[in-house]
Amino acid sequence: MLVWLTRHLQTLVGALGDLSRSPFSSILSISVIAIALALPGGLFAALENINKFTSEFEHGAKISLFLAPQVSVKQATELQQSIQQHASIKLVELITPDQAMEEFKSRSGLQNALNSLTSNPLPVVLLAYPKDEIARSAEKLARLIDELGKLKQVELSQFDLEWIKRLTALLELVTRAVWIIAFILGLGVFLVIGNTIRLAITNRQEEIRIIKLIGGTDAFVRRSFLYSGMLQGLLGGLLALLIIFLLFSFISAPTSSLSSMYGIAFSLDPLHFLPSLLLVSSGALIGWLSARVTVGVYLRQFEPGK
Amino acid sequence: MLETSLRLCSIKKTKMLIEFSNVSKRYPEGHEALRDISFVIEKGEMVFLAGHSGAGKSTLLRLVTLIEHATRGQVIVNGQNLGRLKRRKIPYFRRQIGMVFQDHKLLHNLSVFDNVALPLIVSGFHPRDLRRRVHAALDKVGLLNRDRAKPITLSGGEQQRVGIARAVVNRPSLLVADEPTGNLDAGLSDEIFDLFHDFNYHGVTVLVATHDLRHIERLGKRSLTLSDGRMVLQANTAA
Ligand SMILES: Nc1ncnc2c1ncn2[C@@H]1O[C@H](COP(=O)(O)OP(=O)(O)O)[C@@H](O)[C@H]1O
Ligand SMILES: [Mg+2]
Numbered sequence: 001m002l003v004w005l006t007r008h009l010q011t012l013v014g015a016l017g018d019l020s021r022s023p024f025s026s027i028l029s030i031s032v033i034a035i036a037l038a039l040p041g042g043l044f045a046a047l048e049n050i051n052k053f054t055s056e057f058e059h060g061a062k063i064s065l066f067l068a069p070q071v072s073v074k075q076a077t078e079l080q081q082s083i084q085q086h087a088s089i090k091l092v093e094l095i096t097p098d099q100a101m102e103e104f105k106s107r108s109g110l111q112n113a114l115n116s117l118t119s120n121p122l123p124v125v126l127l128a129y130p131k132d133e134i135a136r137s138a139e140k141l142a143r144l145i146d147e148l149g150k151l152k153q154v155e156l157s158q159f160d161l162e163w164i165k166r167l168t169a170l171l172e173l174v175t176r177a178v179w180i181i182a183f184i185l186g187l188g189v190f191l192v193i194g195n196t197i198r199l200a201i202t203n204r205q206e207e208i209r210i211i212k213l214i215g216g217t218d219a220f221v222r223r224s225f226l227y228s229g230m231l232q233g234l235l236g237g238l239l240a241l242l243i244i245f246l247l248f249s250f251i252s253a254p255t256s257s258l259s260s261m262y263g264i265a266f267s268l269d270p271l272h273f274l275p276s277l278l279l280v281s282s283g284a285l286i287g288w289l290s291a292r293v294t295v296g297v298y299l300r301q302f303e304p305g306k
Numbered sequence: 307m308l309e310t311s312l313r314l315c316s317i318k319k320t321k322m323l324i325e326f327s328n329v330s331k332r333y334p335e336g337h338e339a340l341r342d343i344s345f346v347i348e349k350g351e352m353v354f355l356a357g358h359s360g361a362g363k364s365t366l367l368r369l370v371t372l373i374e375h376a377t378r379g380q381v382i383v384n385g386q387n388l389g390r391l392k393r394r395k396i397p398y399f400r401r402q403i404g405m406v407f408q409d410h411k412l413l414h415n416l417s418v419f420d421n422v423a424l425p426l427i428v429s430g431f432h433p434r435d436l437r438r439r440v441h442a443a444l445d446k447v448g449l450l451n452r453d454r455a456k457p458i459t460l461s462g463g464e465q466q467r468v469g470i471a472r473a474v475v476n477r478p479s480l481l482v483a484d485e486p487t488g489n490l491d492a493g494l495s496d497e498i499f500d501l502f503h504d505f506n507y508h509g510v511t512v513l514v515a516t517h518d519l520r521h522i523e524r525l526g527k528r529s530l531t532l533s534d535g536r537m538v539l540q541a542n543t544a545a
Binding site for chain 2: 206207211212213214215216217218303304305
């Protein structure tokens, strides 16, 4: 175990040494990798922030349930309590016909006309506030509205923030587009690292040949290249994080002051810990995979001639 | 009677280290470098491979060390039929052989010590015993005090002795050398060949290619002579 560990440590240090031996080209390729990783990483962070921004509205998202006219306030209170138990519901408010009438009168300016009514034609209304994770998903929200609308006491269920639904759907589309960009750029990183590994193999051809002559296995030869590929991806990922962080802090102050002008307390979040970790480790993983494939292809030239 | 001859036969078989049977080698470019070669080298032998430049000596050694595959015929080394050896088994096969090259093939970014340690490192040798083994090998070639030097700072003869230390550090049963003294003057050549002779004395089978007949006569060992890819002479010049 210790032998195994020290050997891997030695290879890692050796790979670091290889990178530092040609600092210019290493910095160049790591920068290219960083930019390719920073773009999708930054877009994902931006999407996160837009989601956060719209969820400020979603906190107020409510479903209005207009109950059937024959449902009494007492029955409505029971219904309120049972809907309150629903897993997707945060809170249910009850508005009696009297309260509704009062509000209607004060708002509509039809006070006199309404005063002449002998009975109150308004139904009981329940305002159901869905939980945030429901409000964030157009699909789940639609299902909830539908479900509540099917209750026999409910005559009509209505969701007010139609535009949020549209925005959420749009964001889903954009998220997919960003995934495609991420995939393409990830492929770019794969090729960039593959190319540096190919160059390294060419530069170290004689060394590889000698190692194979004295009984080094493919795995032994591969190891230092795998570390080198992984290290480039890792360093590229870290640099990408730095770029995203700098960009965000650059636009963070104007964003806050802009949103405060609209009376919204909104501040930009840079990438959180988990997405950051994901970014760096996918850089490392792409580097490792790329080195694995490249070495696999180029080690064939060292096989015995037929 | 039959039984004893069978036993003799099997003893003889285990004593065989290298066996070529009707071996030919044609390079992809079409040049036939070896034609219909057959010979046997037994364990503990020291054999010279002689012949003019271009006769096929290096090619023959490349077949023994599986740097190249034979085009026709059968090569058996250490009981293994090299034509049937699986690709991933090749490194383990090579660890049984020490190789010495005319151009030393040292790694110039590594110290003398690390160069000699390399065969042990690639075979996963325990680091605890590594230092002792490397020093023993360097001591044998008289370079114990140069272990920290870079190969480039050594003379040609010293570099070749580092190559020899590297070849024997794994204690191989077979030592193969391709014109190891090609670039050295007579005095240094003698030292190198005396080293090989000494390893052979201690039980290592040695196969050396050289076009310098002087050593063959001086050490009085068996020699195989190639000419244009054919075996023209198997002579025993034992004094
Ligand atoms: N890799 C190769 N590809 C094609 N031809 C080769 C190769 N190596 C050697 N040869 C040819 O094979 C013949 C034998 O070469 P070689 O085995 O190197 O002879 P020697 O070591 O006795 O000088 C020569 O004619 C040489 O040109
Ligand atoms: Mg030769």
